[in-house]
Amino acid sequence: MSAVLLLCTGASVGTPVRTGALVAALVLAALPVAVVAVLTLLNVRNVALNRAADGTVESVAWTGRRTIVHRPDSVRVHALLGKTRNGEPHVMSNLLVIAARGEPTPIVLVPQWWPKPDLDRLTTAIRVPVEYADPETPGQFAARYPGARLPWTLRFGLWFPLLIVLAVTAALIGWIALLNAL
Known part of the structure; x- marks a missing residue:
């Protein structure tokens, strides 16, 4: 996934990686995991x-x-x-x-x-x-x-957070690719 993000932000053999795009890609790649972690923490004994x-x-x-x-x-x-x-x-x-x-x-x-x-x-x-x-x-x-109501981690198991991570990551990759094309 990181390699795809780097390619979307302009990383290649012949050109250097733009620092701003690399930082944005890394932050945005961690965003879905952070969202799932926050939701899990809010559901646990809250x-x-x-x-x-x-x-x-x-x-x-x-x-x-x-x-x-x-x-x-x-x-x-x-x-x-x-x-x-x-x-x-x-x-x-x-x-x-x-x-x-x-x-x-x-x-x-x-x-x-x-x-x-x-x-x-x-x-x-x-x-x-x-x-x-x-x-x-x-x-x-x-x-x-x-x-x-069962806790969502028991209702959906790992499929729900995995689906969130994959969907948000795919959207971010597309967004970064569009920004790179501008």
């Missing part, structure tokens, strides 16, 4: 959890999305299964689901993103024993909890 005196638990994501569960009656740990390259199932992540009967949307947390004392304090305050569900695929999890 959730505020509030528990009211009446037992209501509220989750507020960094996007402002609020999920409220009135008087939770189940706290479950779900192991999500993925497939390795040879097709073998493996646990790709665990999810902690806080739900109540009659509530359309549960609170879904990724326990690995939280310090254990914080999670212990939360589950103790809810006063509901933690259960462990059988391992299931993301599709089975979505069917069980239709209103739940």
